[in-house]
Amino acid sequence: MKRRAQTEAAVVVIFSFLLVFSAARSNTTGRGELGEVQIAMWNLNRVDNLQMSYVYTVRQNAGEGGETMDVCADLLTGSWVSKHYATDEDGTRLYLRQFCDGKNIYHYIDWNGDWEKIQTMGESGTAVPQLQMMTTLGYDGEDVVELERQEQNGIVEITCSFAPEFLEEEKEAQLAQMERSYAMYEKSGAGESEIDTAGLSVEQHRQSRYETVTATYTIDENQILQKVLYETTIIMPEIVQDLAGNKMLGKEREMQITTEMEIKRYNESGINNQIEQCRNEVMY
Secondary structure (H helix, E strand, O other): OHHHHHHHHHHHHHHHHHHHHHHOOOOOOOOHHHHHHHHHHHHHOOOOEEEEEEEEEEEEOOEEEEEEEEEEEEOOOOEEEEEEEEEEOOEEEEEEEEEEOOOOEEEEEOOOOEEEEEOOOOHHHHOOOOOHHHHOOOOOHHHEEEEEEEEEOOEEEEEEEEOHHHHHHHHHHHHHHHHHHHHHHHOOOOOHHHHHHHHHHHHHHHOOEEEEEEEEEEEOOOOOEEEEEEEEEEEEEEEEEOOOOOEEEEEEEEEEEEEEEEEEEEOOHHHHHHHHHHHHHHHO
């Protein structure tokens, strides 16, 4: 139970960090390799439809956990279908199915076999899950300390390593966001134990430090972004629990996080067929 609690806290921290990382800056860059990545992102954002996978993995001590997602999206209508899986000591299991008709999101309820409609506000609430991380370059050339470009058979691979100053800025930005979320959580009426655990997660992040973060981009022969791989090494105190059930911060541990997003295919009629099959299931 203790390992699972640690992993869940880590997932919240690092996953949120990557979201900030991918949206923090919108500046264009004058460096040729990053300009090439940006063009590939723009081209991806202009395809008619796509099928994408998302794999998030956390490794700490002898444990490993994470989540995966498969999504089919029609970018012309804004509709999409996603399946979410969790991986822990019990293995991999499907825990969520979603469908979006471009305006509303529906969740599949396992216990009664029905779809539940959830009203959303504006386009941001119905965006294709995780796609923004593949269509937005969240940093500038000055934030990168090393670039490596390789090309083979028309496939280009570009790897970026980031400056320590940039990583520290991102950590501080995420910490401020977590503190705001924690303040709202305190007012939400949650139980004392849950509030204490959330507060401990904030302190855990405050004491953490990012050792390395690299981003590797794969561009296909059509100059469309095919894959993004983030690899992060972070040092943070683990959350431990004593015999009385009290949680606290323990020793520092190294944690390795990988986030991989890959476009399996695009501009194919079969993708829209899968979306329409799900639409029929939801609507009828």
